[in-house]
Amino acid sequence: MHALVLDRPGTCDTLRPADLPTPEPGPGQVRVEVEACGLNPSDYQRAAYGIPEWEWPAVLGLDVVGVVDAVGEHVTHVRPGQRVAYHGDIRERGGFAEYSLADATVLAPVPDGLAPAAAAALPSAGPTAYQAVIRRLGVGKGDTVLITGGAGGVGGFAVQLAALAGARVFATEAAHNAEHVEALGAEAVIDFRTEDIPTRVRELTDGRGLDAVVDTIGTDSATANLRLLAHGGGLAAIAGRPDLSAVPPFGMAPSVHEIALGAAYTVGDERSRAQLSGMLTDLLALTAEGRLDPMLARRVRLDEVPAALVELSGRGVRGKLVYVRD
Numbered sequence: 001m002h003a004l005v006l007d008r009p010g011t012c013d014t015l016r017p018a019d020l021p022t023p024e025p026g027p028g029q030v031r032v033e034v035e036a037c038g039l040n041p042s043d044y045q046r047a048a049y050g051i052p053e054w055e056w057p058a059v060l061g062l063d064v065v066g067v068v069d070a071v072g073e074h075v076t077h078v079r080p081g082q083r084v085a086y087h088g089d090i091r092e093r094g095g096f097a098e099y100s101l102a103d104a105t106v107l108a109p110v111p112d113g114l115a116p117a118a119a120a121a122l123p124s125a126g127p128t129a130y131q132a133v134i135r136r137l138g139v140g141k142g143d144t145v146l147i148t149g150g151a152g153g154v155g156g157f158a159v160q161l162a163a164l165a166g167a168r169v170f171a172t173e174a175a176h177n178a179e180h181v182e183a184l185g186a187e188a189v190i191d192f193r194t195e196d197i198p199t200r201v202r203e204l205t206d207g208r209g210l211d212a213v214v215d216t217i218g219t220d221s222a223t224a225n226l227r228l229l230a231h232g233g234g235l236a237a238i239a240g241r242p243d244l245s246a247v248p249p250f251g252m253a254p255s256v257h258e259i260a261l262g263a264a265y266t267v268g269d270e271r272s273r274a275q276l277s278g279m280l281t282d283l284l285a286l287t288a289e290g291r292l293d294p295m296l297a298r299r300v301r302l303d304e305v306p307a308a309l310v311e312l313s314g315r316g317v318r319g320k321l322v323y324v325r326d
Contacts, residue, residue, distance in 0.1 A: 001019065001020055001021070001022045001023075001097055001098035001099050002017065002018075002019060002097065002098050002302075003017070003018055003019070003020050003059050003093075003096060003097035003098065004016070004017055004018075004059065004060070004096040004097065004302055004305055004306070005017075005018045005020070005057035005058065005059055006047055006057060006058045006059075006060065007056065007057050008050070008056070009047065009048060009049050009050035010047065010048070011044075011047065011048065011310065012043070012044050012047050012060075012305075012306050012309035012310050012313070013306050013307070013310055014047075014306075015047075015060070015096075015305065015306040015309075017302070017303070018057060020057075020059070020093075020097065022098075022099050023093070023099060023100075023101050024070070024072075025070055025071060025072035025075075025101055026072050026073075026101075027072050027073040027074050028072060028073070028074055028075060028103060028104055028105070029071075029072040029075070029101050029102060029103060029104060030068050030069075030070065030071045030072065030075060030078055030084075030101070030102055030104050030107065031068070031069045031070040031071075031099055031100070031101055032064060032066040032067065032068055032069060032084065032086075032099065032100050032101070032102055033066050033067050033068075033069045033098065033099055034064055034065075034066040034095050034097060034098060034099060034100055034325055035065050035066045035067065035083075035116040035120075035324070035325055036064075036065045036066070036116040036117050036119070036120035036322055036323060036324045036325065037061040037062075037063055037064050037065070037094070037095030037096055037120055037322070037323045038061075038062070038063030038120045038121050038122070038123065038124065038125075038320055038321070038322050038323075039061075039063075039300075039305065039308055039309055039312055039320070039321040039322065039323065040062055040063060040124045040125070040153070040312075041312065041313070042062060042090070042124065042262075043060045043061065043062070043309055043312075044309045044310070044312060044313045046060065046090065047060060047309075051090060051091055053091040054091065055093065058093065059093035059094050059095075059096055059097050059100075060094050060096050060309075061088070061094030061095030061096040061097070061100070061323070062087055062088045062090065062094055062095070062123065062124050062262075063085075063087065063088070063095065063120050063121070063122070063123040063124050063322075064085065064086055064088055064094070064095035064100050064102065064120070064123070065083070065084070065085045065110060065116045065117075065119045065120040065123075066083070066084070066095075066100070066116070067080075067081060067082065067083050067084075068080050068081065068082045068083075068084060068107075069099065071104070072104075075104045077104070078104050078107060082109065083109070083110040083116070084102075084107040084108060084109060084110060085107075085108050085110050085119045085120065085122065085123055085280060085284060086102050086103075086106045086107050086108060086123060086276070086277075086280070087106060087123040087124055087127060087261060087262075087276050087280065088100065088102060088123075089103065089262070089265040090262045090265065090266075091265070091266070095323075096302065096305055096323060098325075103265075103273060105270055105273045105274050105277065106264075106273050106274075106276045106277050107277060108123075108276075108277050108280035108281040108284055109281065109284075110284060111284055111285060111288035112288075113288060114284060114287060114288045116324065117296055117299050117322045117324050118287060118294040118296055119284060119287070119294075120322045120323075120324075121153075121294040121295060121296050121319075121320035121322055122157075122280060122283050122284065122287065122294060123280055124153070124261065125152075125153030125154045125156075125157055125320065126157050126279075126280065126283040126292075127261055127276060127279040127280055127283065128154045128157075128238060128259055128261050129154050129155075129157035129158040129160075129161055129214070130157070130161060130279045130282065130283060131236075131259055131261065131279060132154075132158060132214045132236035132238065132257065132259050133145075133158050133161040133162050133165065133212075133214060133236070134161060134165070135279075136234070136236050136257035136259070137212040137214070137234045137236055137257065138234075139161075139162050139165045139167050139211070139212050140165055140166060140167065141165065141166030141167070142166065142167070142168070143162075143165075143166075143167040143168070143211040143212055144167065144168045144170070144204070144205050144208070144209075144210050144211050144212075144230075145162045145167045145168065145169050145170065145210065145211065145212045145213070145214070146170045146171070146172070146201060146210050146212070146213045146214070146225060146228065147159050147162065147169065147170070147171045147172075147186075147213075147214045147216070148171070148172045148192075148213075148214070148215050148216050148217045148221055148225070149171075149172065149173065149216040149217060150171025150172065150173045150177070150181040150184070150186055150189065151173050151174075151177040151180055151181055151318045151319070152216060152318075153295070153319070153320055154214075154216050154238055155171065155173075155214070155216050156181070156184055156293075156295050156319065157283075157292075157295070158214045158216075159171055159181060159184045159185050159186050160184050160185050160292055160293060161292075162185070162212075162214075163184070163185025163186070164185070164286075164291065164292075167211075167212075168187050168204075169185055169186045169187055170186060170187060170188045170189075170190060170200075170201065170204055170210075171186040171188075171189050171190070172189070172190045172191075172192045172197060173189050173190075173191070173192070174191060174192070174193060175189075175191045175193070175194070177189075177318055178191070180318060184293065184295075187204075188200075188204055197224070197225075197228075198224075198227070198228060201228050205230075208230050209228055209229055209230035209231075209233065210225075210228050210229050210230060210233055211229075211230060211233050211234075212229075212233060212234050212235070212236070213225045213226070213228065213229065213233070213234075213235040213236070214235075214236045214238065215235060215236070215237055215238060215239070215240075215242075216238045216239055217239055217240075218239045218240035219239075219240030219241060219242065219243070220240075221240075222235060222237045222239075222240055222241065222242035223242040223243045223246045224246075225242070226242045226243075226244070226246055226247055226254060226256075227246055227247060229247075229252055229254050230252075231251075231252055231253060232252075232253055232254075232255075233252070233254055233255075234254060234255040234256070234257060235254060235255070235256050235257070236257045236258075236259055237256065237257065237258050237259065238259050241256070241258060242256060244256065261276070264276055294320065295318075295319035295320050296319065296320055296322060297317060297318060297319035297320055297321055298321050298322075299321075299322055299323075299324045300321060300322070300323050300324070301323070301324075301326065302323060302325070302326075304323075305323050308321050308323075
C-alpha cells in the first residue's frame with residue numbers, strides 16, 4: 001500500500017512517500033480502506049519524539065474515516081462495505097496510508113450523506129471536547145463556562161457543545177478570531193493578548209465566577225483559571241494539570257478532570273474503548289443533523305500533509321485540516 005512514512009523521530013517535513021505491506025486484521029480488528037484522515041497536534045508532537053511501540057517506518061494519522069475492507073476473527077458487529085470513523089491507537093500505524101487497522105470496538109458508523117472529510121474532522125478533537133463538557137463537567141442550562149483557545153479544534157467543539165447544552169459560553173481567543181468563535185456559540189470572546197481574563201470573567205458573571213472551565217492551553221493557564229471558578233465549579237484539563245495549591249483546601253471545592261482520550265488504549269479496557277465509539281457516534285449524528293459544525297478549514301492531498309502539519313505546529317490554524325484521498 002502507498003503511505004506517508006516517518007523513518008525516525010523528527011519534524012514533519014521529513015515525512016516521505018513509501019510503499020508498505022498491506023496490513024492484515026488480527027482477532028478483534030478490521031482493516032479500513034482510508035478515505036480521509038484528520039490532522040492533529042498529536043501528529044507533529046509524536047513525530048518529534050517517537051513512540052517506543054512503533055514499527056518503523058511509522059505512519060501518523062489518528063482520525064480515520066473509510067470503508068471496512070476486511071474483518072478479523074471474532075468481529076461480528078461490523079461487515080465489509082460499512083463506512084466508519086474512529087480515533088486510532090497512538091501506538092499503531094495510522095491513517096496517512098491507503099489502509100489502516102482498527103480495534104472493532106472503537107468504530108463509529110458514519111451517517112449516510114455525511115462527507116468523509118467532515119467526519120474525519122471529529123475523532124480526536126470532538127470526543128475530547130465531548131468528554132470534557134458533557135461527561136466530566138456535566139455542563140447544563142444556565143451554567144457559565146470558559147473555554148480557552150475557542151478557535152482551535154478542541155476549543156471550537158467545546159464552545160459548540162456547551163452552547164448546545166444551554167450554557168452561557170465565554171472563550172479566550174485572539175481578536176481576529178472573535179467573530180468565528182461567536183458564530184460557534186460564544187456569548188463573549190476575551191482577547192487574551194489585550195484583556196485581563198479574570199477581570200472580564202468577573203464582569204461577565206457579575207462577580208460570581210464560573211461553573212466550568214475547559215482549558216486547552218497548559219498547566220499555567222489551567223492554574224490561573226482554577227481561581228475563576230465559583231464554589232463547586234469544575235475544570236477539565238486538556239493540555240496540563242492545574243496546581244491545586246493555587247486555591248485553599250475545602251473552600252471553593254473545585255473538581256478537576258484530566259482528559260486523556262488515547263489512554264483508553266494504553267491503560268483502559270474494552271469498556272473505555274467502547275466509550276470512544278459512543279461519543280463519536282453522538283458527534284457524527286449531530287454533524288449529520290447540521291447541529292454541529294465540523295469546522296473543516298481545508299482539505300489537503302497526501303503530498304501536502306507534511307507542510308500542513310508544519311503549519312499546524314505554528315498554532316495559527318483555525319478549525320480542522322483533513323487529508324482526503326484522491
